Amino acid sequence: MRRSIVSRFAGLFATFGVAGMSLHGASALAQEAGAAGQPMVGAPHAWALGLQPAGGVVKEAIHDFNQLVLWIIIVITAFVGALLAWVIWRYRAEKNPVPSRTSHHTLLEVAWTVLPVLILVVIAIPSFRLIYWEDRAVDAEVTVNVTGRQWYWHYAYPDQGNFAFDSYPIQEADLKPGQLRNLTVDEPLVIPVDTNIRVITTGQDVIHSFFVPSLGVQKYTIPGRTMETWMRADRVGTFYGQCNQICGTNHWFMPIVVRAVPKAEFEAWTAAAKQRFAQVGGAPAVATAGKAEADTTQLADLRR
Template sequence: MKMSKGRLSRRMLGFAVGAGMMIAAGAAFAGMGQPTPWEYTLQHSASPVMDSVNWVHNFLLWIISSITIFVMILLVVVMVKFNAKANPVPSKTTHNTLIEVIWTIVPVLILVAIAVPSFRLLFEQLDIPKSDLTIKVTGKQWYWTYSYPDHGKFEFDSLMATDKQPRLLAVDNEIVVPVNKVVRVQVTGADVIHSFAVPSFGIKIDAIPGRLNETWFKATKEGMFYGQCSELCGKDHAFMPIAVRVVSDQEFATWVEGAKKKFASAPANSFASLETAAR
């Protein structure tokens, strides 16, 4: 019997160590700007809003885990201490004032503790600070159109590129923004409801025909960041990726000058075609 208990203890310890290693590995390999195979954590943050999202997520995880462990302990105690063998004569207690007060007040305090940071995060997402540039996003079946009204009012289409990596996320024309600048994003739809979402920036907002929604982000790291349409919008919903390239101020200024010539020269050339994207 002692050997059995020792073996069980070692197995439980091994399971705990393995779970800890998996958690550490998941955090270490969480994607920067794109999904990672076997990832179960959030993508790495690249904006102040996503920093707040991560904090609230981790805070809620501690609360949920504590409640789960507490309930499991109660279940074990009840099964061991109050089974028919241990208690041949069952208790006939009908109520306990102290316990009833505790299980009413404690959940209320927990909900308040959850509500305060949640509302703070919601306010941070919706309260758009003074922007350094504005990008207008129009969702269409099944691609995105982007325009830069502060930089010459040029616009271009962005379609999924089949000859680039990462698969199903690369596009022919990327959004380009400068690092550490507040970007106001105005989102609408041209046909059905779409949803503009970039996980690393902590943004997700619906693109609704006839309505202009706004969100914002401030990219704190240079590099490529990907998202996808997050509202079922038809047969090619899965093929509406979003690609954002974050560059330095100098690189952004250079890109703007090139984009003005490339996309604003003729209206007919400002829209990418499906054939162009396929090539």
Template sequence: MAHPSQLGFQDAASPVMEELLHFHDHTLMIIFLISTLVLYIITAMISTKLTDKYILDSQEIEIIWTILPAIILILIALPSLRILYLMDEINDPHLTIKVMGHQWYWSYEYTDYEDINFDSYMIPTKDLTPGQFRLLETDHRMVIPIESPVRVLISAEDVLHSWAIPAFGVKTDAVPGRLNQTTLIATHPGVFYGQCSEICGANHSFMPIVIEAVLLEHFENWSSLMLQDA
């Protein structure tokens, strides 16, 4: 989860988020180089004879400032298109979970099991136990096995919501009457927090999302207990 004074992204918990972090660093370096070049040109124009009319009207300069931005756009577009493809690709998921947004809570249904479904509400501040996080903890967590492709089907019951987990690089709109889908793969065990990222009403800020990634054998034990309780 995020921590005080944090400037960068949360640590990646999925291959897609790792790719997004690499793309962010790649693009940031390009922006840094562009800013440095522009600053150098401005400084040179002020302090040297770079403002000579023959230099400013040079055809070579016009060719450079036309071709150079095109090359920069290609360097940004190619990796971004690759990541978009990876985010949309859903190949043979091991588990499918349907997520429904409500005002103001989430409900989860494990479609591969007959009776595993539950609602997930935020735990009020007065009911928190030591070590739990205010406005982020829920009474029921979405549990998934690690290193397994999970397909998440997302929709909403009433208004627009957005199911977002920063550590997984996932942010998908929940639209009433429409079923969107995304995929995620947890690379290591842990508890990961997110929130609704769409302004969906008065209690918009009280729709946390908690994903608990566990080993496969622990997930099987959890699913067995859920089926027994059902």
């Protein structure tokens, strides 16, 4: 999929100029950092331009498609701008004091109907390919259940011991040095690198949205429905996201943190997590319930 029709079209349009060499500058830097063994941080940056750097194959495919559409827009804009400038110069009043009343030019009418259709086909084919590619996990090794709740996330690992936990944002007053405001959580979603992760989403109360830009994953969590998507982190790092569906008063209070770790570290984490988030009779452990109650009280204070 990486070198699919999307990439080939993108390479074709990139020959029209050198700007394409810098379009994925941030992504290239992220890949170099990953190759050098430095953990990647997938988060928004001040004055950043373009999409967030890619942390996996899905986002790389999205980058390719974005580049394809960008170059199509550049070519169309340049052509229309040049055509408009030529018309203004060629048919100005000084040169054409008696304007022509020619109309119904068959060739032009066919051209400006057929060309947009062809452009849309060029965009639609890789677009549909990408949408269907993101829709279902192929050979997934890990499944994660994601439940959107007002206003926090609930994660479960059904095939890793069937443990579950809640993920709450850390208050600004409790942030430690290096932690991101409004994006850091107490319990991140942990996944192994170089692994296809099946993501099953649902909602408990209203519609939320599980959105992690640098991993190229976005899926609604709808009450009464289960929906599937997938993600894959190709390098160790921490990837930040947020609910991007306006879901109520504390919509801003639903950040997402996905921490990608080596497979050996993930196995050690799951072994410890089974003990930390032990289930008793199908209900969360007392410590988790008490924490949820405290955070619910905190949310109520924020609403006031």
